[in-house]
Amino acid sequence: MNNYLSLENISITFATDNGPLNVLDDVSLKVDQGEFISLIGHSGCGKSTVLNIVAGLLNATTGGVLLENREVTEPGPDRAVVFQNHSLLPWLSVYDNVRLAVDQVFGKQKSRQERHEWTLHNLELVHMGHAIERRPDEISGGMKQRVGIARALAMEPKVLLMDEPFGALDSLTRTHMQDSLMEIQGELNNTVIMITHDVDEAVLLSDRIVMMTNGPSATIGEILAIELERPRLRLQLADDPTYNHYRAEVLRFLHDRHAQPDVPTGKPAKTPEVAAEAPAEERPARLKLATG
Amino acid sequence: MSTTIINPGKSFDFKWLQLLFAFLEGDRLVKATSSLVRQLLIPLAALGLFLMLWSAGAASVTTSLGQLPGPAQVWDQGVQLYQEHQAERQKEVAFYQRQEQRNQAKLAKNPDAEVKVRPYTGKPTFLDQIATSLVTVATGFIIASLIAIPIGIICGMSATLYRAINPLIQLFKPVSPLAWLPIVTMVVSAVYISDEPMFDKAFITSAITVTLCCIWPTIINTTVGVSSIDRDLINVSRVLRLGWLTKTIKIVIPSSIPMMFAGLRLSLGIGWMVLIAAEMLAQNPGLGKFVWDEFQNGSSNSLSRIMVAVLVIGCLGFILDRGMLLLQRWATWDRNAVLR
Numbered sequence: 001m002n003n004y005l006s007l008e009n010i011s012i013t014f015a016t017d018n019g020p021l022n023v024l025d026d027v028s029l030k031v032d033q034g035e036f037i038s039l040i041g042h043s044g045c046g047k048s049t050v051l052n053i054v055a056g057l058l059n060a061t062t063g064g065v066l067l068e069n070r071e072v073t074e075p076g077p078d079r080a081v082v083f084q085n086h087s088l089l090p091w092l093s094v095y096d097n098v099r100l101a102v103d104q105v106f107g108k109q110k111s112r113q114e115r116h117e118w119t120l121h122n123l124e125l126v127h128m129g130h131a132i133e134r135r136p137d138e139i140s141g142g143m144k145q146r147v148g149i150a151r152a153l154a155m156e157p158k159v160l161l162m163d164e165p166f167g168a169l170d171s172l173t174r175t176h177m178q179d180s181l182m183e184i185q186g187e188l189n190n191t192v193i194m195i196t197h198d199v200d201e202a203v204l205l206s207d208r209i210v211m212m213t214n215g216p217s218a219t220i221g222e223i224l225a226i227e228l229e230r231p232r233l234r235l236q237l238a239d240d241p242t243y244n245h246y247r248a249e250v251l252r253f254l255h256d257r258h259a260q261p262d263v264p265t266g267k268p269a270k271t272p273e274v275a276a277e278a279p280a281e282e283r284p285a286r287l288k289l290a291t292g
Numbered sequence: 293m294s295t296t297i298i299n300p301g302k303s304f305d306f307k308w309l310q311l312l313f314a315f316l317e318g319d320r321l322v323k324a325t326s327s328l329v330r331q332l333l334i335p336l337a338a339l340g341l342f343l344m345l346w347s348a349g350a351a352s353v354t355t356s357l358g359q360l361p362g363p364a365q366v367w368d369q370g371v372q373l374y375q376e377h378q379a380e381r382q383k384e385v386a387f388y389q390r391q392e393q394r395n396q397a398k399l400a401k402n403p404d405a406e407v408k409v410r411p412y413t414g415k416p417t418f419l420d421q422i423a424t425s426l427v428t429v430a431t432g433f434i435i436a437s438l439i440a441i442p443i444g445i446i447c448g449m450s451a452t453l454y455r456a457i458n459p460l461i462q463l464f465k466p467v468s469p470l471a472w473l474p475i476v477t478m479v480v481s482a483v484y485i486s487d488e489p490m491f492d493k494a495f496i497t498s499a500i501t502v503t504l505c506c507i508w509p510t511i512i513n514t515t516v517g518v519s520s521i522d523r524d525l526i527n528v529s530r531v532l533r534l535g536w537l538t539k540t541i542k543i544v545i546p547s548s549i550p551m552m553f554a555g556l557r558l559s560l561g562i563g564w565m566v567l568i569a570a571e572m573l574a575q576n577p578g579l580g581k582f583v584w585d586e587f588q589n590g591s592s593n594s595l596s597r598i599m600v601a602v603l604v605i606g607c608l609g610f611i612l613d614r615g616m617l618l619l620q621r622w623a624t625w626d627r628n629a630v631l632r
Binding site: 079080089091100137155 | 525528531533543549
């Protein structure tokens with residue numbers, strides 16, 4: 001089971017107008033099958049770049065990614081991505097968006113009827129069975145993200161990659177989505193790598209939290225194993241000392257040891273790929289529901 | 293989506309018609325009435341003012357063809373043109389009847405007699421000319437679209453090709469139809485040689501001139517639409533490993549359809565404007581030729597008749613544009629886009 005997914009000494013350098021910019025430096029990580037990994041770090045530290053390299057959307061300058069001991073060279077449905085802004089095709093219905101992925105991945109293996117049922121099954125899984133004929137612009141942000149997740153799950157990926165999947169949602173919707181995701185994860189036991197800015201989200205969902213240092217030349221600073229029993233219940237954990245200890249660990253890493261410099265003076269211009277990664281505003285870590 | 297009664301005002305964007313329906317339904321009677329006043333009376337008042345100014349202004353201009361016609365004379369000529377059309381149609385019916393009777397009589401005398409059926413060769417009426425113009429512009433526009441959309445898609449997908457073709461587009465875009473026409477005429481005469489031509493040369497020349505002038509907005513808009521496709525959607529297609537063709541059909545084309553239709557609408561507007569000039573010079577028997585013939589004719593009615601043609605050209609242009617707008621709304625997935 002070990003070394004299901006392996007990131008081997010990944011470095012990546014982008015050419016910019018101000019000369020080469022080394023975004024990632026020697027990132028190595030081994031992920032077991034069924035493990036839930038969170039990547040956390042300040043804006044612009046290259047979290048999305050890591051994810052894009054695993055997805056195959058970007059190629060590492062040196063080092064590489066092995067999935068089941070095979071090198072990743074191009075994007076593929078075995079590493080499905082849930083994009084931050086959902087990226088549904090706006091002219092297709094919810095059903096057709098998922099069906100497009102199902103047809104593409106299982107077009108040869110499954111019959112028409114099976115593909116139809118598989119599409120519906122995945123939409124039911126994210127509780128979107130009631131709105132399959134709606135267009136993306138007719139549903140809320142949370143629902144769009146659910147469909148995005150259904151589309152990714154429908155590909156039966158070996159690794160599910162999520163790029164701040166709930167970052168654009170309001171906090172109540174976000175908690176719902178996190179609960180849904182835990183429920184699905186408990187059922188399917190996917191291997192997941194998720195980028196997040198949210199400390200609570202990371203602690204609640206992950207088996208391990210990978211904390212990244214600030215860029216440029218970002219790398220993995222610390223890895224924190226979260227040894228909390230599953231299923232995890234948000235309200236019970238709010239007063240759990242172990243849970244709060246983990247939270248504090250992450251907060252200390254982010255805001256003490258690797259606090260982002262107040263004035264990002266020496267920070268070179270972002271490359272388009274990196275710029276696409278992070279929302280400009282820095283979200284402070286919060287205790288949702290737990291404090292209230 | 294809620295179902296409402298079919299409201300023709302809604303589908304044709306005449307706000308006052310919608311309001312009239314709302315009024316008839318007794319819906320918010322007071323509000324509907326005041327909106328009706330605003331939506332219907334103000335444009336009508338402006339129209340009335342325009343007609344008065346026209347009438348007064350025209351009376352003070354005397355040309356070599358007599359006084360500049362006012363609205364009343366133009367209206368009379370409009371009616372006149374319609375009556376001429378009906379009279380011509382009756383003559384045509386009568387001609388075929390006579391021919392039929394003659395042939396019947398001939399066959400009755402001698403069953404083996406050869407009968408000839410000759411087509412009627414009366415001069416085209418104003419309404420025939422309108423039809424010719426519409427067919428010509430449609431032909432030119434369809435040819436232009438068939439060429440422009442694929443070029444636009446390819447240019448949008450390949451920056452290299454775009455760089456190659458862009459200077460040509462910029463070079464030919466501003467060329468007037470009057471400059472194209474002599475070249476098109478000569479090329480058509482040289483190339484289109486056939487004993488039994490299916491189409492009139494003047495028709496082909498006019499249609500191709502329309503094509504040459506209205507191809508550019510569609511190319512440019514399609515290119516922009518295709519090249520500005522959301523990066524994330526491209527990433528989705530990469531993750532799904534869509535093939536080139538599937539990607540084009542499922543993602544690139546749908547994504548660029550709003551821009552494509554915006555271009556098509558501009559193209560049709562330009563095509564209709566260009567058509568009149570092209571028909572004048574190419575002598576294609578449409579509205580352009582009508583205007584030119586009346587100008588050459590120089591009777592006391594000519595100016596009124598030309599003004600009838602001007603108004604008809606304006607109305608048809610407006611209807612074509614509304615038609616394209618409907619098509620654009622129907623094809624556009626982006627509900628947030630405000631189309632007017």
